[in-house]
Amino acid sequence: MGIGTEEQLTPAPGAGADREDLQAEGAEQDRLETYVAELHVHTVLSPCAEVEMIPPLIVQAALARGINLIAVTDHNASANVPAVQKAAAGTGLVVWPGLELQTREEVHLLCLFDTLESLSAWQAVVDKHLPPLENNIEFFGEQFAVDETGAFIRREPRLLLTSASLSLKEAIESVTQLGGLAIPAHVDRKAFGLIANLGFVPTDVSIEALEISRHLNSQEAANRFPQIAGFPLIQSGDVHRLSEFLGANELTMAAPTIAELRLALQGRMNRRLKVLTS
Ligand SMILES: [Zn+2]
Numbered sequence: 444m445g446i447g448t449e450e451q452l453t454p455a456p457g458a459g460a461d462r463e464d465l466q467a468e469g470a471e472q473d474r475l476e477t478y479v480a481e482l483h484v485h486t487v488l489s490p491c492a493e494v495e496m497i498p499p500l501i502v503q504a505a506l507a508r509g510i511n512l513i514a515v516t517d518h519n520a521s522a523n524v525p526a527v528q529k530a531a532a533g534t535g536l537v538v539w540p541g542l543e544l545q546t547r548e549e550v551h552l553l554c555l556f557d558t559l560e561s562l563s564a565w566q567a568v569v570d571k572h573l574p575p576l577e578n579n580i581e582f583f584g585e586q587f588a589v590d591e592t593g594a595f596i597r598r599e600p601r602l603l604l605t606s607a608s609l610s611l612k613e614a615i616e617s618v619t620q621l622g623g624l625a626i627p628a629h630v631d632r633k634a635f636g637l638i639a640n641l642g643f644v645p646t647d648v649s650i651e652a653l654e655i656s657r658h659l660n661s662q663e664a665a666n667r668f669p670q671i672a673g674f675p676l677i678q679s680g681d682v683h684r685l686s687e688f689l690g691a692n693e694l695t696m697a698a699p700t701i702a703e704l705r706l707a708l709q710g711r712m713n714r715r716l717k718v719l720t721s
């Protein structure tokens with residue numbers, strides 16, 4: 444399914460088409476702001492992230508790159524989100540709660556939310572679907588929960604670099620029901636990318652956007668993967684070390700919310716997404 448026409452879109456929960464039309468009439472009064480967004484950032488909770496990925500350094504590196512909106516997306520886990528939010532308080536950097544789910548099909552899926560409450564509801568679902576295995580520190584790396592200064596709180600004992608027993612469709616539907624937005628991650632990558640694993644973009648579930656990796660721009664992605672034609676594309680650094688912030692997404696929105704991101708992805712009500720590397 445392409446996403447070129449509004450008829451094909453599934454409206455967000457609580458945001459029926461009628462209400463959006465009413466809102467559209469008042470759109471000119473909305474004060475729109477520009478956000479430079481990096482929506483895929485790992486912390487030291489992810490075993491594959493560098494030890495430098497602690498809250499204060501994440502905030503500093505993002506701001507230095509001109510980024511004012513990030514999403515924290517550790518693998519199947521979210522314990523460090525509040526610490527990054529606290530570290531960012533008062534700096535002008537907005538931090539969205541999120542995680543990067545690994546689905547049953549071994550596809551990585553960014554799950555983004557407005558609130559910690561929605562994220563923890565989703566985390567509870569994910570926890571129920573993760574295998575009861577322990578992390579192998581030697582093989583995968585350390586998984587640290589930290590506070591806002593980056594100080595050690597605990598090791599996460601569970602194996603996080605593994606698939607949950609949730610299908611891509613189930614996961615997208617659940618995230619959407621919880622008020623979030625799900626975006627298949629690095630779809631151009633062989634490892635855990637949607638195209639390499641499935642070969643196509645599923646049509647039995649509403650896919651609102653796709654993420655491409657740092658390794659190509661959106662034009663190259665469209666040429667190499669005709670399957671993704673018509674889908675809004677974001678680009679992320681999939682930040683595992685401080686030098687990997689890209690800041691490639693320029694979002695014009697009235698506020699940094701999931702509902703506004705949705706409008707920007709759809710290019711509606713003067714909201715826009717521009718990928719700066721294209
Ligand atoms: Zn990934």
Ligand SMILES: [Zn+2]
Pocket residue numbers: 483485543628681682
């Ligand atoms: Zn990632």
